[in-house]
Amino acid sequence: MSEIDTAVTVIGGYLGAGKTTLLNHILRTADERIAVLVNDFGDINIDEDLIASQDGDTISLANGCICCSLIDGFSSALATIRALEPQPQRLVIESSGVADPATVAAYGHGPGLTLDATVVVVDAETIRTKSRDVYVGDTIIGQLRSGDIVVMNKVDLVDDEDAQAIEEWLRETCPDAVLIGATNGVVDPTLLFGVVEAKPPSAGEPHDHKDDGHQHAESLFDSWSWSGTDPLSRSTVEALMESMPAEVVRAKGLVLVDDEPDRIMVLQRVGRRWTLRPFGPRGEDAQTRLVVIGFHGAISDDWLNGKLA
Numbered sequence: 320m321s322e323i324d325t326a327v328t329v330i331g332g333y334l335g336a337g338k339t340t341l342l343n344h345i346l347r348t349a350d351e352r353i354a355v356l357v358n359d360f361g362d363i364n365i366d367e368d369l370i371a372s373q374d375g376d377t378i379s380l381a382n383g384c385i386c387c388s389l390i391d392g393f394s395s396a397l398a399t400i401r402a403l404e405p406q407p408q409r410l411v412i413e414s415s416g417v418a419d420p421a422t423v424a425a426y427g428h429g430p431g432l433t434l435d436a437t438v439v440v441v442d443a444e445t446i447r448t449k450s451r452d453v454y455v456g457d458t459i460i461g462q463l464r465s466g467d468i469v470v471m472n473k474v475d476l477v478d479d480e481d482a483q484a485i486e487e488w489l490r491e492t493c494p495d496a497v498l499i500g501a502t503n504g505v506v507d508p509t510l511l512f513g514v515v516e517a518k519p520p521s522a523g524e525p526h527d528h529k530d531d532g533h534q535h536a537e538s539l540f541d542s543w544s545w546s547g548t549d550p551l552s553r554s555t556v557e558a559l560m561e562s563m564p565a566e567v568v569r570a571k572g573l574v575l576v577d578d579e580p581d582r583i584m585v586l587q588r589v590g591r592r593w594t595l596r597p598f599g600p601r602g603e604d605a606q607t608r609l610v611v612i613g614f615h616g617a618i619s620d621d622w623l624n625g626k627l628a
Contacts, residue, residue, distance in 0.1 A: 326409045327427030331420030332440035333459050337472040340504030341440055342413050349508040353384045354400050354407035358415055393426055417458055421465035435513040439466030443485050444476040463493045467592055475502040495591045497568050513571055513587040543611045543623050550577040559626045560593045566617035572609035
């Protein structure tokens with residue numbers, strides 16, 4: 320059993336929003352060893368050259384990832400995941416189109432698991448119309464409000480004016496979520512995944528993902544980093560997190576805190592939600608290493624240095 324919890328990412332959203340398209344992109348491009356729970360293998364067109372073997376309700380991929388069907392329920396699928404050795408670094412759960420992602424995310428607090436973020440995918444062309452539907456509108460609004468990250472997919476199907484109006488509507492509907500635009504579910508996994516540290520693949524373990532039309536984050540985002548050997552006060556960390564502008568997508572890192580002299584802490588922030596929790600023993604050479612990702616110009620090096628000086 321891994322000494323470090325498996326990070327859990329939940330992907331939700333209404334039927335046709337592009338959840339499976341996003342999931343396929345993650346499988347092709349993420350650099351982690353991932354286990355995926357899906358409702359039905361028939362809904363996922365996994366690249367044939369990635370498939371190493373299939374055994375009943377489990378598909379093993381050549382890149383070290385594995386997909387498990389939810390046909391027998393969450394408990395059975397999670398038992399399969401827990402039995403894997405080595406443990407996956409991340410578990411991605413694709414919920415059904417009418418499910419409440421918050422309910423599914425509750426599984427991310429199980430033994431050996433740590434909930435990272437809930438990602439809700441929406442169809443930019445139809446989301447506002449469907450949200451007013453007398454039958455499914457409440458479900459869609461509930462899904463949106465459960466998301467830490469909302470992927471506004473299919474932005475290529477709307478013009479610039481409509482895209483701006485949809486974005487404004489989404490910011491009003493789910494103000495605490497990070498909003499990311501996408502076409503064909505192409506989102507850099509760096510923007511979706513946090514910093515729940517996991518062991519690298521074992522020596523000799525295949526784990527090369529293809530870069531198939533991968534849209535790199537550099538085209539939309541900047542990143543800033545800070546490191547230091549002196550412990551920070553907890554109040555300094557809290558003030559930094561609370562002062563970050565909405566344009567910051569993620570903050571993540573390993574942090575030395577002065578009131579935890581024997582261990583290092585792991586910090587992650589997505590949307591307005593952030594956590595600071597124990598990571599492991601503090602070694603002699605330990606230092607704070609923080610990375611902040613945001614839209615161009617969201618902050619500056621001087622701003623970050625000033626907050627942590």
